[in-house]
Amino acid sequence: MSSRAEATTHGPEPARVIRVEDLAPTPWPNGGGWTREIHRQPSAQRRGQTAWRLSLATIDTVGPFSVLPEVRRWLLLASEGSLHLSIDGTVHRLGHTDTVEFDGGAAVEVIAVSGTSRVLNLMTYGGVGGHLQAGRLSENSEVSDRDTAAIVVLDGHLVVRQASLGRYDTLLLGPQSVDVRSEAATVVRVGVGGTRGDLPPPTSGRWADGTTDRNT
Template identity: 45%
Template sequence: MGATRVIRWADLTVTPWKNGGGRTREIAGAPAGAGIADFAWRVSVAEVEDDGPFSAFPGVDRQIMLIDGTVMVLDVDGTEHRLAPFSPLAFPGDAATLGSIPSGPTRDLNLMTRRGHATGTMRAVPVDAAAPYRTPVDTGGVLVLLALTDGLVLQPTDPTDVAAAGGGHVLSRLDAVIQDQPGPVCVSGAGMLAQIRVDVPGRD
């Protein structure tokens, strides 16, 4: 990856689940070319259509945030968690996890980090039209922003950034912004973002 990229939702590849219960779109991950068995970290959006068990990911920590739908219920090793929109839940990928969608199909944002290779955080961030959202990216870190609403614009932070000239990149709902080099990211407008930060030990 290089510097700042905008990933359009419409351009993402759709992967149906083997059990037929939903579909996944991968937004970002590392290392480049890694598959589901050997990624260090992975960010994706899942469309869930039926109740069913989650796949097991030994050695992986998971975080999930409901971004469409009213509720998702996860049974993680016998403990029930009710996910409301924009409230993330962290749980081990090794755990026996069963998901149910009592109010119908949902869509959720997922972060998976392999222990010893990466760590990460996930949260929802409101953007106020009166004060653009500005956040730094530190050395060794990767920032992924997902537009949860229309009405947001990625603003250029470098006046020499020709790609961002002309007022910035308008973000449609579920478009993503990825920055993997140190520096600020600025988003203006009014709406809601999902913010994911990934830290990779030893990454320059």
């Protein structure tokens, strides 16, 4: 993992809190933005390779994305405003919490951005499935890594034991269920697993409107 993290349980592989202020920004090669890597998960099947990677990007100008063959990507606009992408010639207009999925080998270009945008970026490798799903959690929820690899806070606060998570902080989940308390928290649930196309939406925990899942 690329940052200092706070364990929220004892024992092997506890849930961990990753603070956005602890993430060092790395400039893009084309100068069009910055990336803060939240987590890089090693592959259990492919020694020395990555299964999935989660990051937070800052975009403030137009320009092309890097081409990443054999990678599947999901982008979610985490900040207010709008972001327009051209993906293999098709224009996608993203508003707050909108998501787009595309192949890393596609020709992707930012063609319009309102101010400075923050974008949550999930990449999976080797055909692994994934998704990003935004919504408001109910006041009290129980979450686990069975269907949610991580939770990223967009607004409000999420309380996990003694830790309070604010904007762009991340709860990286382990095998043990964790009780969380939402204080008007809008979050993104990061799902990773299975093969591309067969990963169901998260079912653990509840959204504030009483449903168990919500598509962005």
